[in-house]
Amino acid sequence: MSLYRLPDRGRVDRSTPVTFTYNGSPYTGYAGDTLASALLANGVHQVTTSIKYGRPRGIMAAGPEDPNALVQVETPFPEPMLTATTVELYDGLVASGLSGQGRLATEPDPARYDAMHQHCDVLVVGAGPAGLTAALTAARSGARVVLLDDQPEAGGSLLGTTELIDDRPALEWVEAAVAELDSLPEVRVLSRTTAFGFYDDGFVLALERRTDHLGFAAPEHLSRQRVWRLRAKHVVLATGAHERPVVFADNDRPGTMLAASARTYLHRYGVRCGQRAVVFTTNDSAYQAAVDLADAGLEVAAVIDARPQSPAGWAAECAERGIEVRSGHVVTGTTGHERVIRAHVAQLTDGRPQLRSGIGCDLLLVSGGWNPAVHLFSQAGGRLSYDDALGAFVPSSSLEAVTVAGAARGTFQLDGCLADGGEAAQRALAGLGRPTAGGTPPRPSAAHESAERPLTLWTVPDPDEQHAGATQFVDLQRDATVADVLRATGAGLRSVEHVKRYTTIGTAHDQGKTSGIISSGLVAQSVRAGIADLGTTTFRPPYTPVSFAALAGRDRGHLHDPERVTPLHLLHVAAGADFEDVGQWKRPRYFPRAGEDMDTAVLRECRAARESVAMMDASTLGKIEVEGPDAAELLDRLYTNLMSSLKVGFIRYGVMCGVDGMAIDDGTVMRLADDRFLLTTTTGNAAKILDWMEEWLQTEWPDLAVRLTSVTEQWATVALVGPRSRDVLALVAPELAVDNDSFPFMTWREAMVAGVPARVCRISFSGELAFEVNVSGWDAVTLWEALLAAGESYGITAYGTETMHVLRAEKGYPIIGQDTDGTVTPQDLGMSWVVSKKKPDFIGKRSFARAENQRADRKHLVGLLPVQRDILLPEGAQLVADPQIGPPPVRMLGHVTSSYRSAALEATFALALVKGGRDRIGQTLYSTVGDELVPVTVAEPVLYDPEGARRDG
Amino acid sequence: MRISSVGSSTTPGADLPDHPSFLWRNPEPKKHYDVVVIGGGGHGLATAYYLAKNHGITNVAVLEKGWLAGGNMARNTTIIRSNYLWDESAGIYEHSLKLWETLEQELDYPILFSQRGVLNLAHTLQDVRDSVRRVNANKLNGIDAEWVDAQQVKELCPIVNISPDVRYPVLGATYQPRAGIAKHDYVAWGFARAANAMGVDLIQDCEVTGLDVVDGRVTAVGTTRGTIGAGRVALCAAGHSSVLAKMVDLELPLQSHPLQALVSELLEPVHPTVVMSNAVHVYVSQAHKGELVMGAGVDSYNGYGQRGAFHIIERQMAAALELFPVFARAHLLRTWAGIVDTTPDASPIVGLTPVEDLYLNCGWGTGGFKATPGVGWCFADTVAEGRPHPLISAFTLDRFTTGALVDEHGAAAVAH
């Protein structure tokens, strides 16, 4: 047993010793320790050196508010920047101190992370006395309650004290309370769970650390951390308070610690943090620490109370234990190297320290008062006000569905906290219209009357007047001092937000949990303003740091975004397709054969389509059924062309524009019946267009009787393309009359194809004779295989999106989103024919009349033929008029939108948007290719079969 | 003096240069100024600075309702680049970038402008086309730009995951080597200090609550600190522009959205450049002290509350880990939000208004930090001369009527 570990105290498990390594040295602790308590038990106070000045730094607190004890954990997996006070000890832990910057692992994190949603009536944050009574009161009424706490066990501040409740040790009461909560079916108690963000409408985010404390023994199948997305009708915040220090010279010396934290180390971990202590306080709470430490065998040299009068009851207790109490005194500084060896004490007269004397000690406990943990309340939009008596900001406004209880609202006595918790729950239940169940509230043992008002003292005047404040650390992690704050106010800064940025106080890992208010207090003093008027800097989520991976949860890798595949996907994979991401879809881009690169494969696929027969999986096309008596009217309003005149059995191409007149999508419209249409959209736009149509229908024209249904997934579509497509179709659809007269272009037929019911359309996106066969998704494989078999003798060839693009580009058919960019009208695309002159209005029409739309130099879609017929222009190349690139800015005329090698043309070609393009046909322009310019001839966009001779086979 | 250092090493890069020991006065507002600038963000401060510096107009007040540069200027992720698609944008942003390159000397302030380059990743074939198009346009506009393939991305930023076996593999990127980041507070304070030194009054806690218009001409502003007469009024209120314009019944095509950002704890250097991805939707740099600074897109709804929703952050984290698996155990330290004034074409609105002597600068949305010196220069010139500076003349309010938009989100599709 080390000098610092007491044999009979604390809640650590002495039957389970744990070995760990810190800064390269081996140590032993117990299960139930934190890294901090284990280090202290080994007499290690210094954990690291500081970021800017390299000064030794120790453990200041026992919880997440610690500003100092930053460590890097190395095992079982490296994790940067944790506080030693929040790392639960496990066997084999290797960690080291950090001076400000953490280190990321280079290997991928093997752990799993997940998220859970939970709705409840009452969420209680914090399982201290206030939180537990709140949870019990709420739960007994039958409400659905979630209670969470960041510690491994419930109890909150009671874990670090020796209080009695209902005449038995408080922790027995805690145990019973938790057991009761656990027994109720509608209650969930989460430990090791930190509420880190409070958002709108009772939405609270919490992080549960599920396996961290298990170290190497963590089971692989469990998620390491879990994000709880909690939606509560009422939230009770019982988040406690953080003790804050008083700032004095060399207050960063290891061995300097918050008083209540030393008490927590004693009672909860059985650790005494030193051998000889000096306690410096501005309020009554630190006396309990002095007394408890003395009772545990520490020598308490003195209590230095900054107040003129020490509390009588406590003074008597101290006297009983031989502890000297010096009221009206302050600690002005410390001596020591890696650890404090002496506290400098002086009398405070008229706010000035007098002659100082030294008191030898290896532990200097400080209490400057308590800051209610108002972070979540403030995040929820609650207002704070400054409480003069406490010297702290407390919740002041009342939020409808949020109640703050216990120390979090400045109630620091146990009886008050227990009562507060019950009342908070009653308020919550009343709001929910639930009756409160009876029951006697728990009763604590008699507390010391708080005899003397606390004194608000941010900083002790620096005896070193020449370098005043230079070693008085306000934010230890940022190495920012009182001198820095004064320099900031001297620079003209008045706002606490400015001072924060000037000094960096409050920007570190602890986000100023202990330092923020001290900085505000100093600014107020310095500029002679009221701290109440200056306020605090803003509390923002997260309350404590949360790992990126926990927040990413399961949405990683292939689950990052849904992958959509067609019913034919596995066949494509088996055929060796190379895939392209189009929206969320995986589409075959081309089907390489052995030894082929993309260019060769695509040339082969194109040739098959133009010379014989080829087929493509077009199932990803968006498909929307439009049904109802006003279906035709709706389409007339949304498409630029007339749809109502379309006859049943026929198909029409259509374009939709935004209200700004720019093309947003195109596709075909089939009339299935008088009151029924099926339209197709581009693959990536399907959801957007359905939303677009719904928006108009529901918000603008609710009088139209129309229903819209997405049927994209219901139909699988195979495009059968090429001069022999009719022959192949005839083989698989023996009952269908496929000749041109019976089945003309832009019509559709219902038929059995490959033995399954199908809708066959005669449409072409390639200029060739072509059909699109639509069958139920279930029948897609049957269809595909039948077509392959039937077409075998014609050398039927599967092709992908790349070949589709080449074929359509040879015909000058634009792809919305590739050949347009949201600034292109149908007229720009050379499609005035698709813009109805007859309809009085349709979406976008009015915009065509604007000044900008009348300009002759608008960009038009044209074809481009590189003068040197084998140069492939890069898509995205810019076009200029001069063969020489002059000094910038060079006037650009447009850019290449699509560019391919054409088997049919035996040349490369491109589509481009060119200023006044249609008036430049035949002209030579120059296209960027790398840093060179190459000449290109502007051409009509339709480069292949301009007469349309191939369409009917 | 420097206080004693006991330990040996201090962490490199973990410290920032000190601010000067004097920044600005805190004057009482005068009765009248030649120019009243509304909004003490980066744009307002830069405008005041260039009014004094370039035009000798020093009887100027900057009125700020809160603390100076506490709006978007204090909240942005500081990406600076000029590789915009359209000529009009390239003009103003490149002008700005050139000013950034000498701003540290100009302001005599360590603004930590770091030209570490910006990569805009492409994840789909259409991203690639759009990227190449933008690179080619940039080059012809005299802006440094390159298309780099996935392997080159990896060389520039070794921690980017370029494996083809992810949901949206990296196909390449545009790269602007002269782009980078700066330290926003330092920039704002640099302008503020220099403006103050030339006599500009910086007046904080002074909210403009009304604009006095007499015979179609603005003459004074009503504020929480009294009425202040104004020869000219220059509006630089970013997210609150609509609210102010409404005071003179001026309707603007703006929507104010929350835009969130976040930082991690300080980490040893791992990320040497700036990486932006629109498709996977996240962008990241590692700022001077070592913190990862990240952002994504706006929250979809209008909001003035300087707060957004958490699922935006969660998605951003997922996106970040797709691109940077090594970030898994970095920690989210702080999140926040600003209010960004977005326009239909993602380009700003700068220039004259129907109210005489009232000048407008707004609509910079998610990307106006980089424009700070450039717009300050051009807007000051516009206010001083009473006509649009050539570099902002395309960004009129009128363009929404004529249809001459400068559409930076269609093909350009890069925010910030």
Add this chain to the structure above:
Amino acid sequence: MQLIPCPWCGPRDEVEFHYGGAAHVAYPEDPQSLTDEDWARYVFFRDNPKGPFAERWCHTASCRRWFNAIRDTATHQVLAVYRMDEAKPVTS
């Protein structure tokens, strides 16, 4: 994350909804008769108040219905929701 009360489904998480901007902006009776200025006003200009705002939402991940809401843009508080065919309620 806001909790938005869909008039058809009840309160649901914000992620289930799509935002539609200002409400009560009717498509012009006869767009062709408008001046360019008035047309631009319809296409591009929308109210952007700080405070209560009548706006449209669509419950895309569920009933797919559009509805109107009055929501305070400063506090995110939803003051009222109403169906497209209902009149704008008075909130204060």
